Amino acid sequence: MVDAAAIDRPLRDFNPWPAVIVVCLVCLAVLFLAPTLGVLLSSVKTTRDIAFGELWTIPDTLFLGNFGEVIANPAVHRYILNTILVTVPATAASIALGVFAGYVFSKLPFRGSDVLFLILVSGMFFPPQVILIPLFRLFNTMGLIDTLWPIIIVHTALGIPICTLLMRNFFATVPNALREAAILEGANEWQVLMRVALPLSLPAIAVLATLQFTWIWNDFLWPLIFTNSDEKRTIMIGIVNLKGQYSVAWGVQGALSLIASIPTLIVFLFFQRYFIKGMTMGAVKG
């Protein structure tokens, strides 16, 4: 027998908060998804349709001309190549530096290493606008303006704090006994890192790779500052550059925006299978 009072009670004690939270989340989701939807819709419409204010309607027929135009455009190929040339080395370099620094901070601390770590991590809270002009002047004297180098260097440097922070904290969860066991077996510090600590830290690497890749790929500011010729532009600036002489090419821009987001999606899908917890389970006790 079910107690009748027990069924009534939830009605009397109606809790409004879950409903409020759901409404808020829905609003936020709509707010975030609307631009994406707009881009998606504009990419499959002709410039003419968009110009007539047909942006938010669902089209009867899919117009794929925008995609064709973007894919056939040699400038777009150049943008994508440039972006890859910036993103891949900068992502790899910042993670590599974070791995080394994080390993030292967590497993080989030295006098003052805690303070150094704090200083390093505080770099995360530095607004880029502050260092923008000095950096421009620096790279200008070095003759690197309008090459990809400044973008790679700056993204590598800006990635170090977050990479070091994450790697240090992840390495800290790798038991010290594992390092000591490996050393007793004849491993040097490099082998401990490569054969023990790093394989156990794949989740952290995957998170960092996704974060850094997306962030650098989508960056607009630094390529804008450090490059000026069309041959050196990256994809995010390319999207803006893709306009007719007299009109804004909404459809083509929408198509390129979608194409430009594919690599980050692939990177996410590739790395997300490593986003698993408990890699160190079974190392000790259990």
Next chain:
Amino acid sequence: MADLRLENVSKRFGDVQVINGVDFAAKHGEFVVFVGPSGCGKSTLLRLITGLEETGGGRIFIGGADVTGMKPSKRGVAMVFQSYALFPHMTVEDNIGFGLRLAKLPKEEIGRRVAEAARILQIEDLLERKPRQLSGGQRQRVAIGRSIIRDPKVFLFDEPLSNLDAALRVQMRLEIARLHKRLGATMIYVTHDQTEAMTLADRIVVINRGRIEQVGSPIDLYDHPANRFVSGFIGSPAMNFIDVNEHGPENCTSLGAGSASIELDGCQVAGATAIGIRPEHLELAGPEEGDFPATVEIIEKLGAESLVYLQFDGSDLPLTMRTSPEHPLCAGETVHVRFNKDRIHFFDRDGKILNRP
């Protein structure tokens, strides 16, 4: 020749002197157990021997060679960690063969030696598994496998059984003893459990606060402890300690117990401030022969024997007595207890044992 020799080894962490001038030598093939309470420096001592921790002073010799400044992997020692420290991302096979692969031995030889170690430890069918797919006892074997494959001069075990449940602990204890017989290697085994020490050791080293209190065979330590610490630490249940009254009658040891006192006639050692007596050296007696009356507080019937927790009448001094289970005792009963006077240990003010005249 000594396989392991420590000469005046010491170590401090900051202001804390953790190891204090330890001198010790283990003969070839000996099974030595370092035993002492938690935090006394046992693990630190092992880590000094391995070289994972730098010595603060003194020298360490392994197989006759001075290894004091040598790299851990060159010292010819292997260690089984308390936490096993298996590499979680590697299979059992890769865990065991890790050191050989680092040494770049040929694949066939690694395979052969891993198979040999696996056979000795009976883990042949686990070679493909990862550590998380193993039970505690199996992990323990893998950890031992990783140490024996390198054929070290000295094996070091740091509380290897403390993560296992009681039944498994007894089983693994036997297996380690068998392994020692089979390999004939020098083994240094660290534990805080005196039972483990008593059952496994050829020789026990009792450590307290970073110092060696006494070295000897298990029976030696049990029958002839050097001081009050060793007396209390070795043996379970622990030895009973009773203070000696300063102004007792002549030619007699007077034991203080609150308002009451016990007079042990014809049994006196000058300078004794306390005595110790093991639970099996107290016995039930008739009212005439008994040295003192006591109240039975709790009886633990263990089957082969019973442990009786007594309270001196007129005091709160607790005493433990080991008796045969035939005695029909019940809690609250008053009994008469007699000391086996030949087995009383006398201690001076500093806890050192006093020889009987």
